Amino acid sequence: MNARFYRSLYRIRRVEEEIARIYPTNKIKSPVHLSIGQEAVSVGVCLALGSQDIVFGTYRGHALYLAKGGNLKKMIAELYGRTTGCAKGKGGSMHLIDVTAGVMGGSAIVGTTIPQAVGYAYALKLKRSSKVVVSFFGDGAVDEGVFHESINFAALKNLPIIFVCENNSYAIHTHQIQRQANPKIWERVKSYGIPSERIEGNDLFKIYQKVSNVVKALRSGKKGPIFFECTTYRLKEHVGPNEDYHLGYRTREEAEPWLKNDPLQKLALLVKSKKRQKIEKEVEKEIEEAFEYAEKSPFPKDSELFTDVFKN
Amino acid sequence: MKRNLSYVEAVREASDQEMDRDKSVIVFGLDVDDPKAIQGTTLGLVQKYGHERVFGTPLSEDAMTGAAIGMALAGLRPIHIHIRMDFMLLAMNQLVNIAAKSHYMYGGQVNIPLVVRSMIGKSWGQGAQHSQSLYSFFMHVPGLKVVAPTTPYDAKGCLIEAIRDNNPVIYIEHRILHFQKGYVPEKLYTVGSGKARVTVKGKDITLVGISYMQVECQRAARYLESVGIKAEVIDPIWLSPLDIDTIAASVNKTGRLIVADNDWITCGAGSEIVSEVLEKLQGKREIKVHRMGFAPVTCPPTPPLEKLFYPDGRDIASASFDLVKGGKNKWVPDEQIDLKEIEFKGPF
Numbered sequence: 251m252n253a254r255f256y257r258s259l260y261r262i263r264r265v266e267e268e269i270a271r272i273y274p275t276n277k278i279k280s281p282v283h284l285s286i287g288q289e290a291v292s293v294g295v296c297l298a299l300g301s302q303d304i305v306f307g308t309y310r311g312h313a314l315y316l317a318k319g320g321n322l323k324k325m326i327a328e329l330y331g332r333t334t335g336c337a338k339g340k341g342g343s344m345h346l347i348d349v350t351a352g353v354m355g356g357s358a359i360v361g362t363t364i365p366q367a368v369g370y371a372y373a374l375k376l377k378r379s380s381k382v383v384v385s386f387f388g389d390g391a392v393d394e395g396v397f398h399e400s401i402n403f404a405a406l407k408n409l410p411i412i413f414v415c416e417n418n419s420y421a422i423h424t425h426q427i428q429r430q431a432n433p434k435i436w437e438r439v440k441s442y443g444i445p446s447e448r449i450e451g452n453d454l455f456k457i458y459q460k461v462s463n464v465v466k467a468l469r470s471g472k473k474g475p476i477f478f479e480c481t482t483y484r485l486k487e488h489v490g491p492n493e494d495y496h497l498g499y500r501t502r503e504e505a506e507p508w509l510k511n512d513p514l515q516k517l518a519l520l521v522k523s524k525k526r527q528k529i530e531k532e533v534e535k536e537i538e539e540a541f542e543y544a545e546k547s548p549f550p551k552d553s554e555l556f557t558d559v560f561k562n
Numbered sequence: 563m564k565r566n567l568s569y570v571e572a573v574r575e576a577s578d579q580e581m582d583r584d585k586s587v588i589v590f591g592l593d594v595d596d597p598k599a600i601q602g603t604t605l606g607l608v609q610k611y612g613h614e615r616v617f618g619t620p621l622s623e624d625a626m627t628g629a630a631i632g633m634a635l636a637g638l639r640p641i642h643i644h645i646r647m648d649f650m651l652l653a654m655n656q657l658v659n660i661a662a663k664s665h666y667m668y669g670g671q672v673n674i675p676l677v678v679r680s681m682i683g684k685s686w687g688q689g690a691q692h693s694q695s696l697y698s699f700f701m702h703v704p705g706l707k708v709v710a711p712t713t714p715y716d717a718k719g720c721l722i723e724a725i726r727d728n729n730p731v732i733y734i735e736h737r738i739l740h741f742q743k744g745y746v747p748e749k750l751y752t753v754g755s756g757k758a759r760v761t762v763k764g765k766d767i768t769l770v771g772i773s774y775m776q777v778e779c780q781r782a783a784r785y786l787e788s789v790g791i792k793a794e795v796i797d798p799i800w801l802s803p804l805d806i807d808t809i810a811a812s813v814n815k816t817g818r819l820i821v822a823d824n825d826w827i828t829c830g831a832g833s834e835i836v837s838e839v840l841e842k843l844q845g846k847r848e849i850k851v852h853r854m855g856f857a858p859v860t861c862p863p864t865p866p867l868e869k870l871f872y873p874d875g876r877d878i879a880s881a882s883f884d885l886v887k888g889g890k891n892k893w894v895p896d897e898q899i900d901l902k903e904i905e906f907k908g909p910f
Contacts, residue, residue, distance in 0.1 A: 364628070558669060
């Protein structure tokens with residue numbers, strides 16, 4: 251299991267490091283909101299899900315897309331704007347989708363995919379399906395009215411959905427305590443009649459364990475929804491490949507504990523070195539191939555501008 | 563013997579027949595399952611199809627629109643209802659940023675078969691926030707279809723078409739049109755986009771009436787008969803996609819166009835129709851155009867001001883007379899009792 255966690259976490263980190271490395275060449279003409287530092291939440295949740303389960307994400311969605319099994323080649327090609335991208339170059343980094351992996355997209359507008367996840371869960375319940383839906387969003391989305399409308403409806407209808415709030419403390423550059431009178435999100439959510447708890451410190455194992463238990467319970471007929479607030483930390487700037495401590499809205503000291511507690515480093519110690527090297531080698535090869543695939547893929551033809559407006 | 567139904571009954575029948583035919587069709591919105599049943603348009607559906615397929619919602623237009631999109635992504639065909647169109651302003655993010663764009667921005671991988679039904683109010687003091695049409699907002703956005711049927715026949719056929727469409731369709735009713743009666747076949751049929759309907763044949767001027775203003779245009783044509791002017795009246799039915807060819811062909815014949823809109827004029831559907839007709843006919847045909855619509859103010863509830871806010875058949879006839887004769891003639895026909903609007907009594 252540790253090897254599985256390590257592979258997923260390492261793969262996401264390295265993909266994003268490659269994105270950051272390539273970014274200054276301007277080959278990726280798309281805003282990128284890197285998940286570096288936050289990957290453990292996506293990995294912990296998604297490894298507790300089955301491939302048939304459904305996730306809805308955010309514009310900071312690379313980690314979720316990859317953790318849930320989204321196709322890496324198609325993701326990089328999408329960032330490169332190529333026709334082989336997961337959305338044929340029409341979505342970009344903020345709208346990654348892989349329907350076969352149950353990744354149903356992300357939105358640039360904060361909070362926007364939460365009700366879609368809820369509606370999807372309603373449809374699953376109506377169809378008596380055993381699948382579950384997970385809605386990912388950040389602490390910023392909790393500021394939005396639609397969040398409260400959505401969780402109320404999910405609770406009202408007892409929907410098979412898990413809400414996962416990736417609380418990284420910031421909405422762009424504004425801290426949670428400057429935005430929320432009561433920053434205990436999990437506590438506020440409880441008042442909607444939703445079982446809710448906070449999982450501190452990027453704790454991949456705890457996240458995995460708790461989500462696994464909940465998924466099992468939901469499949470065997472326990473009523474949803476369930477809410478997890480997972481505290482985590484974004485190490486790069488809000489958008490772009492760099493660090494941003496120089497801006498002054500946060501300090502490097504604030505990041506230190508998170509860097510020390512990096513789940514990737516911690517996990518590396520739990521995987522035998524031979525096994526780890528094998529994983530790393532395989533992942534590096536896969537990443538290299540994905541970037542090559544993107545580089546070699548064609549841009550969309552002019553006629554693509556007018557396709558996909560309506561479905562026949 | 564032809565079967566006459568009201569607009570309300572036509573909408574109800576279309577919903578019922580489609581829900582019966584396709585169990586992925588579901589209906590929801592505030593009060594759809596209450597005793598008043600959205601002016602009767604959802605009457606009996608909850609008894610027939612149950613609380614999972616027909617349900618009232620919290621007052622959460624934004625989230626319920628998002629939920630409708632999520633249901634559509636999961637393979638359902640939701641019909642989301644707002645008892646007034648004004649409430650849709652609370653749902654614009656989901657409609658414009660997600661419903662309209664998903665098929666395109668996900669490279670064709672997903673689509674959103676969604677119908678949003680809503681009603682435009684008029685009279686009995688509907689006032690500022692129960693009277694707006696807003697359809698031009700939706701016409702502006704690629705990826706949304708917009709339909710505003712006028713007759714019971716089209717109400718049924720367009721709703722069935724909208725439900726079966728694989729894309730989001732904004733389906734717009736008008737409260738006054740709910741009382742219209744007309745022939746409605748019992749069978750299932752569709753009235754699709756791409757074909758505007760010529761409702762009155764004429765040669766002197768083309769009148770395009772949108773939504774309720776179609777009724778007033780037909781009244782205007784009757785008033786104009788008394789002064790020997792033969793107006794051709796067109797109902798676009800579908801506003802997006804819009805059948806401009808039928809309208810342009812008529813204007814090519816008459817040389818004169820008035821678009822009477824059930825909305826403000828600026829950046830409205832009428833402006834769009836006039837522009838498209840001009841683009842098609844310029845250099846081929848000298849034409850005169852005129853746009854009519856709401857006064858450029860907030861809708862006042864007090865009856866004397868409200869009467870001035872809306873153009874009616876006599877106003878359209880008067881403007882048509884000027885366009886045909888040239889200049890300002892100040893001709894306004896005497897009101898005919900059979901061409902007077904029904905007095906809508908509230909409360910809603």
